[in-house]
Amino acid sequence: MVTINTFPVRRSALRPVAAAAGLGVLATGAVGCSARPAQDAPGGRSSSAARAAAPTPRSMGLRDAPNARDLGGYRTADGHQVRRGVVYRADALNHLTPAEQQALTKDGITEDLDFRSPAEVATAPDALPPGVRRTALPVYDPRADLSHTMGALLAGGPAAQQQALGGGKGVRMMDAYYTWLVSDPAAGKAFGAAVRAVADGRSPVLYHCTQGKDRTGWMSAVLLTAAGVPRTTVDQDYLASNHYLQASDDHQLAQLRAAGKVKDPALLEPVLGVRQSYLDAAFDEVTAKYGSFDGYLGKGLGLDAATERKLRQRLTTA
Template sequence: MTNDGFILSSAPNFRDLGGHRTAQGGTVRHGLLYRSDALHTISEPDLPVYNGLGIRQLVDLRTAHERESLPDITPEGAAYTAVSVQGPTAAGGNFSEALLDRERARAMFADGAADRFMFDVYRELVTDPVALTGYRDLVERAAEGPTALVFHCSAGKDRTGWGAALLLTLLGVDRAAVVADYLASNARQENTDKWMRLLAEHSGLEWDELIPMTRVRAEYLESSFAHIDEVYGSFDGYVSDALAVSPATVAALRARMVA
C-alpha cells in the first residue's frame, strides 16, 4: 500500500474486494479478487507491486475499441481474457467516440442528458445479452480460478462497479456494504478526470454537463437492482434465469472466496 492509500498509484481505483463480512458470518478473503480502473497506465515504480500480487487472471471488461487503443499491461504469470459486457449499440458502448463529434455529444449529454444516459447504462448492464454473457463469464472465472483475479474497465466504476456489486452480493455481502464499496470509486478518479477533461474540450460541452459520467451515485447502482426486480422478479431470478449461473457455481465461488 502506497502512502496515498492506493495499492497502485498509477491505477488509483485498483483495490482488493476482500474484508467484507457476509450474512452467513464469514469474511471475503483478501488477495483473491481485485477490481480496477484501466491497466495500461501501470507505471514502472508500480510494476514490482503489481507483479507481486500473484494475479493469475486478468479480465478486461472494455469494448474492443478500448482494448485495441489502450492495451493492458498484464501481470507476470497471469492469463489475459477479454470479456465484453457492452455491445457496440449499448448505451455506454464507446461513448468516448460520441464526445469527439460536437453535434452528437450535445444531443447525447447536454442539458441533463448525461444523467439520463447513466441510468440507461446501468439498466442495460443487467439486461443486455452481451452483458449477461460477460458477467456470467466473470462469475464463473472467479468461481473456478485460478486466482487471484483482477477485472477492470476504463474508470473502474460502472462496468466494473456492477461486476463487483454482483460478486459481493453473490458472496452474501449486504446491500449497504456493496453500495459503500461502489461509492469508494469517487475518490479514485484522478486518471479518469484527466482523459474526460480532454474529451470534454473536443465535445464543446461544459465540464459540469459531463460530471454525471465521471462519478458514481448510489442511485445508479440501485437502479440496476430495481431493474432486476422489475424484469426478473428478484436478484436470485436474475442470477439463475438471466445469467444462467448454476447453484454449484455460486457454491464454488463462496467456498473459494469466503473464510
C-alpha cells in the same frame, strides 16, 4: 450533430439522482486512454461535485491505475468476511510501469478478465507482467457503445455536450445503461463467465474495464451481494470509485477545458462518475426481469447451485 443512444429502459420511471457524483478517467479525444494521473490522495474535490466519503483503504497503490483495489475485507450479513487477496477490481491497465506490473505478480494475480470492447482494447492494450493471462469478456453494445459515444462528445465540443447531456439527459442515459448491463443477454454471458472464473480460481483474479466504475462496478456489486455483503456496504464500494478516480479526473478535465474541448464540466459528471441511482437501476432491473437476485444469478448469468456455493466458499472466510 451527436446522437446518444439511451438503451432500452424497462422501468416506468427512473429513480431520482443521488447526491454522490464524480468524474471518471478522461482522455484527450476519447475516454479510455488515460494520461498519467496525479497521485491518489484523499483531499477534497476542487469542483462543485459532491464526493463519496473516502473508503477504508483497499487501494493496490498503482499510480497509473488509481481505481485498482482489493475487493476483500467487507463483512457479510452473517458475520463472515470477504477474503482479501482473492479478487481485485481495476480500471485500465495500459499505462502500468514495470514496477506496477510487478505489484500484480507480488499479489499473486494470474488472471486478468477484461470487460472492454475490442475498440477499447485496440486503443489501450493491457500492460501485463509474464504469468498473467488476459481473458477477453467484452461487455458492450455495438449499436450504442458508451466509450464511442463519449469520444464523439469530446470531439464534438461544448455544443454537442450541451445538446446530448443537458437537462438531465446524462443521468437518464446512465440509468438506462445500467439497466442494459442487467438485461442484455450478451452482457449476462460475459458477467457469468467472469463469476465462474472467480469461483473456479485457485489464484487471485483481477477484472477491469476502462474506468473501473460501471462494468467493473456492477461485477463487484454482483460478487459482494452473492457473498452475502449487505446492500449498504455494496453501495459504499460502488461509490468509492469517485474517490479513487478524483485526482486523475480533475487533472485531465482541466486539460480538456484548457484545450477548449469542455466548457461546462457539470455536463460530463453524470457520465464520468458514479451515482447511487445507477446502481439502483441495475438492481431494479434484476427484480423486474428475474424476480430476485438469485433469479439473476441462475437465469441471467447461467450459474448453477454448485457454482454459487463454490463462489461463496471462494470469497468468504469460514
